[in-house]
Amino acid sequence: MITLSIIKADTGGFVGHSAVHPDMMDGARRAVQRAVAGELLVDGHVAACGDDISLIMTHTYGPDSQLIHSFAWDTFKTTTAVARELGLYGAGQDLLSDAFSGNLRGMGPGYAELEFEERPSEPVICFLADKTEPGAWNLPLYKIFADPFNSAGLVIDTKMHAGFLFEVYDLYEEKAVLFDCPTDLYDMLMFIGAPARYVVHSVRSKALGEVAAATSTQRLSLIAGKYVGKDDPVMFVRCQSGLPAVGEVLEPFSFGYTVGGAMRGSHHAPIMPVPAEDAHPARFDGPPRVVALGFQIKDGKLIGPRDMFADPSFDEARRQANRAMDYLRRHGPFEPHRLPLEDLEYTTMPAIADRIADRWTPISGPLVTTGPQTDAGRTR
Ligand code: 13P
Ligand code: 13P
Ligand code: MG
Ligand code: MG
Ligand code: MG
Ligand code: MG
Known part of the structure; x- marks a missing residue:
């Protein structure tokens, strides 16, 4: 082993x-x-x-x-x-x-x-991301292991056809659940569609009994009790021979989907698949980056890496991410560019809320008036 x-x-x-x-x-x-x-x-x-x-x-x-x-x-x-x-x-x-x-x-x-147990040939892709959070792997893992429009093997390969078990963590309540896919697909999406809280921790092949994917599932702000940076995540996926092909594992990243964690850990922005030499988020501390390093493991030795996103076939995803970044940036401090309050509540929101706590009053009339008040013109 x-x-x-x-x-x-x-x-x-x-x-x-x-x-x-x-x-x-x-x-x-x-x-x-x-x-x-x-x-x-x-x-x-x-x-x-x-x-x-x-x-x-x-x-x-x-x-x-x-x-x-x-x-x-x-x-x-x-x-x-x-x-x-x-x-x-x-x-x-x-x-x-x-x-x-x-x-x-x-x-x-x-x-x-x-x-x-190392297989005779053990291809593994290691994904590293910055300016995002562990739940950023939910969408690609769903596509790799549960979406036949992404992974042809789910239809064609008899071992993949049997489906996969997804182990999902609730990071707020520190508990785990298993979803048996495809049977539990719709139930699972209810949860993993909320990636700030529910995170796929691992995926297991039902036919092989082998774990095919593992992710990092910490949440720094919950550990530290205040904002200390998003926990930029990693994961790896074992490929081929009854598991998804390398190309099926990379395919979800041809779409610059939106993730949480850009600028001060507080914004949604598109994830951009890049070669290692381009994994240096600058614009608005983003867009978030993902790197894919491919290895063949032989007798435990890491043969590699191959820089899998150093491939012009991901150029469109990079362009799409840049366009989506332009679009989201124009929202400035507004949602959905900025994270929803529930997420900020674990970070910077409480201090501001405390400071203005005694300025709130019940809604009974206008707080700001510019002249003598009359009821004239009121419609209710
Ligand atoms: P090759 O014919 O290049 O070995 O590719 C096989 C394959 O199935 C790739 O998905
Ligand atoms: P890191 O989590 O990568 O340190 O980024 C923090 C941040 O807030 C950047 O704007
Ligand atoms: Mg970082
Ligand atoms: Mg940092
Ligand atoms: Mg971060
Ligand atoms: Mg071949």
Whole structure:
């Protein structure tokens, strides 16, 4: 059995929240090289999307391993130190706790992990996103594993035809539910269509009994109790041989669908699939970006990556995202560009509401008058 873990954190942005500094990447790469040499990891690759560093690692310790999580924590401490030295923005942004205790749950970094028996050929796509939240994977996961207009295999491939089990988390109440698709499709959409709260955590093939997809499902603002940046998410999807083909896994990203998390974590904006070298959100700290790194895993080694969105067939999605960004930006501070109040209530809204609390009065007449008041002209 091999475990694939992607553990990620924002430990400082260069410049603002747009990218990771090369010196931080070097520090993380050196740590991963040492961990491979010291046989903690079978293999490792360091990548970034926007200001978030991802450690893509294979090892034999299973999910939630103290050894692996503390290695990631220490690595993020190292990159934080580099960020501090260079005065980078938000150094240590996602490290919410001072001391590591057992595993990373509730500590700030995000992680997607899965233990599995490596198949003779094991193609995996690792997705990294910035300026959005874990629920951003709901729409593509639905399309990949439940929509035959996206994935031909749901009709053609007998193993996919049997359907998939979606494990969905309620991030507000910390509980989970399984949806058996296609039977439960409509029930499931009721929930995962609200991605700020309900998040697909994993997807399992019914025919193979194998987990095919895993996501990071933390929610920083709920952990920290105030706004500390959206938890820019990661996920990976295993492909082929009874699971969706690579092209079916990438296909949902040909549409620049709208996600929450741009500018101050408080705006909806279209997600833009980009090659790694373009994953540096700048305009209005956006549009949100997604990178797809393809690997073949062989004896635990990460053969790759291939930069899957470095492909002109995603040019239209990028153009569409730019056009949608123009459209949404013109709303300024209005919904639906700005997130709905329920979401801001977990962030910046309460302080403002408190400050003006005693200025509210019952609705009984006009508060502002410009001259002598009469009833003339009133229609009710
Ligand atoms: P090739 O014929 O290039 O191997 O492609 C097979 C396939 O089914 C791709 O979806
Ligand atoms: P990050 O979550 O990527 O740090 O972005 C924060 C933000 O608010 C950018 O406007
Ligand atoms: Mg940041
Ligand atoms: Mg980020
Ligand atoms: Mg964010
Ligand atoms: Mg072929």
